[in-house]
Amino acid sequence: MPHPETPTSRPAAPDPGPSSAQAGFDLVLLGSGLGVYTLARAFHEEYGVVATVITKVGIEPMRRSVTCVVDELGSSASDEDLVTAAVDLAIERGGVRPQLLLANADSLVQLMSDHRDQLEPHYVMPILEADVLERLSDKAEFARLCTEHGVATPRTEVIDLSIPRKAGWEPPRTDLPFPVVMKAARTADMAGVRFAGKKKVWFLEDPEELAALLRSIAAAGYTGRLIVQELIPGDDTAEGSITAYTDAAGRVTLLCSARVLLGEHTPDALGRPAAMITTPFDDALEQARALLEATGYRGYANFDVKRDPRDGTWKFFEVNPRIGRNNFYVSSAGANVSRFVVADAIEHRRIEPVTQFDEILYSLVPMPLLRRYLRDPPLKRWVATVARRGVRNPWTYPADGGWARRYARIVGLNHVRKFLRHYPRPTDSGF
Template identity: 25%
Template sequence: MKPEPRPGQTPQGSVTGVVILGGAHGTLALARSLGAKDVPVWLVSQDTPLPGWSRRVRRKFDWPGPGDPNAIGFLLDLAAKHGLTGALLIPGGDGEVRLVSQSIEALSLAYKIMLPAWDRLKWVCEKPLLYRRAAELSLDFPPTYRFGSIDEAERAAIRFPVVLKPNMGGGDSELARAKVIRADDRASFDPVLQRAASEIGVDNVVVQELIPGGGEGQFSYSALWHDGKPVAEFTARRGRQYPVDFGYTSTFVEVVNRPDAVDAARRLLVSIRYEGLVEIEFKRDQRDGVLRLLDVNPRPWSWFGLASAAGIDLGAMVWEIANGRDAGRQTMPRSGTSWMYLVRDMVSAAILISRGRLGVGEYLRSFITVRAWATFALSDPLPGLLDIPVTAWRVLTRRVLRLSAHEQSGQAGSNLRNQ
């Protein structure tokens, strides 16, 4: 009698393809990496259409999103109706990560999943728990405040400037969309906290002292983990960001060697027996030189395409691991290799040049090292061609028009750092 197949596998034991839930630039890069290996890729998304324009995506399915009460039923029905049973399910957004991790047992009836269950993953996803675990492991992070009420926050002695973050990414609140909002003093802090508290509750708002400096001091650890240890890993530096003073997103990222980031990341991930793709963000505090932990992204990140350009094809490695094969020995990443989000980097560079913080020649020389672009690829040109008008529209509707609305209602001083 033949043994029953494990959940998420065909009777032959091989994975049938990859279903990616949500995401934008990181999802696009992952789809391209997998598609180059002739791996079938399906996209399930209710947000940006960008990855769905890729020729590497076989089909895009619209769905109500990870917050819908029937999200799990939708995904199980999708597998049954469209022959996706046995596919590897990879969440591409924060809300999707939480959904999949919290529902691994149910989703594993149809999909293979490379992600820890929520009782472990929550320790790096929920920021209060992340910083508690960091303290237990003697990892540095910025001084952080958390309040039980607005009154408590109003009485607290806060060292400004600070940033406000949601407890966890995902959702459609103002704070969730912005990811972080800066407040330089009490006058700007109080109204921002009150609006955030009215949407998600004050106990879900994390207030953290702002580490001075721009993106040049921000570093990331990027990796694929399996069975509680790294399969492949490298570190990178955020050379430029948008907006330039407090970045919503990276615009120029380059491979650098940061052993201290590797050491800190390993200690954190070992503590939860991590599994899957991950990016961990740090920032070097220019006041004391200490590298401080900021956030963890247990999903494909925006500059995921830099990995394969640097000689570490994490997408291909995920596929090998999912099929029970050896991913091969990691090669050394090509130091200095860079990734660029051209549309927004041009804006960031123009601002930095006007402020005297970047030379024209230095900016032009940075193109020499670019081996990966956020959207453009010769073998898959459509996303890159459509990205410019889509980005312009998103900036107009999500930033310019919203700012105008705030001004009309007397809320122009909110210091939004939105997309």
């Protein structure tokens, strides 16, 4: 499929097909990538719906997949062009069926919220209210809310670069013991900032390294807040993921957790799980539920957590206002993620909360590579036992045929190359 560089010539509205009519709704997704592909896959598996994906530039698996039709606007398209395209599509379809609009990136959920007045007359949008999104998308505010509601979180300090800096400005220092971890308080605020050494998360060994990085970030024009947090000991296998859905009545109808076995280590993807095993985090799940219900949450949520070996508690780092890139681990564990939003936003039906799941191994990487990074013998045996029942790879949708399996193998081999370059051997800290 060609990649038009400008959105000046719009194709006719994609026909979602008879399966969408049978399901009683159409699905429109903003964005691209693995998290959108697996979301489209979930709806296709459960309802036979073919999603329309509106994006600037798509990825080849989505262009070839039976799960979706990709409407590419071109790399020069603006975020506002995405909104315009979504509105135009809904108008062309004429309101015959409900139009469900979802995204799986923080910046695109924010875009939907910012343009709610334009989109809501045409779309069902089960997302947070603007004030809740503002509070929870900010990691500094999230840490404060966790403390307020008794949810465990790492010690956190805030560095505010929105304050005007005078001549001779010196970066502030932290009282936290080194090493520390630093990240943007709001991921969306860092999206358009470019500078050497940019990462999703920084691991900093000493005050001088922190000061140098702050100078680079400030010089690049970043005017948001940054958070500095204590380093919770432990490698990737101490980390966890919690996926949730909260309905319009404020009820948490989905809570699923998985232990991370291996995270990605390229600068732009640091922290993304590459392999996980589903297992219940009983105490952390209840904390997640309490926080979602107390803050008036709505829609999908994905929490990043880590077990602190010093006291055995799960520490909450952030909540993403979306289902998350690795949402397929939930669907493959027995609870197709599309059911919860459809019951809530399309059918307006009350369902019983789901918290029990199959034990499955989710992995984007080849098993030999995964075993290389598992250093704990009991954990290796557990993973091997679950793997014998089958490894769940999100790219291998049977309905997409042989090319999907070949693509999954290519992705796996690319991961081998990336790990050997960026994280050649496991470390105690995961950095």
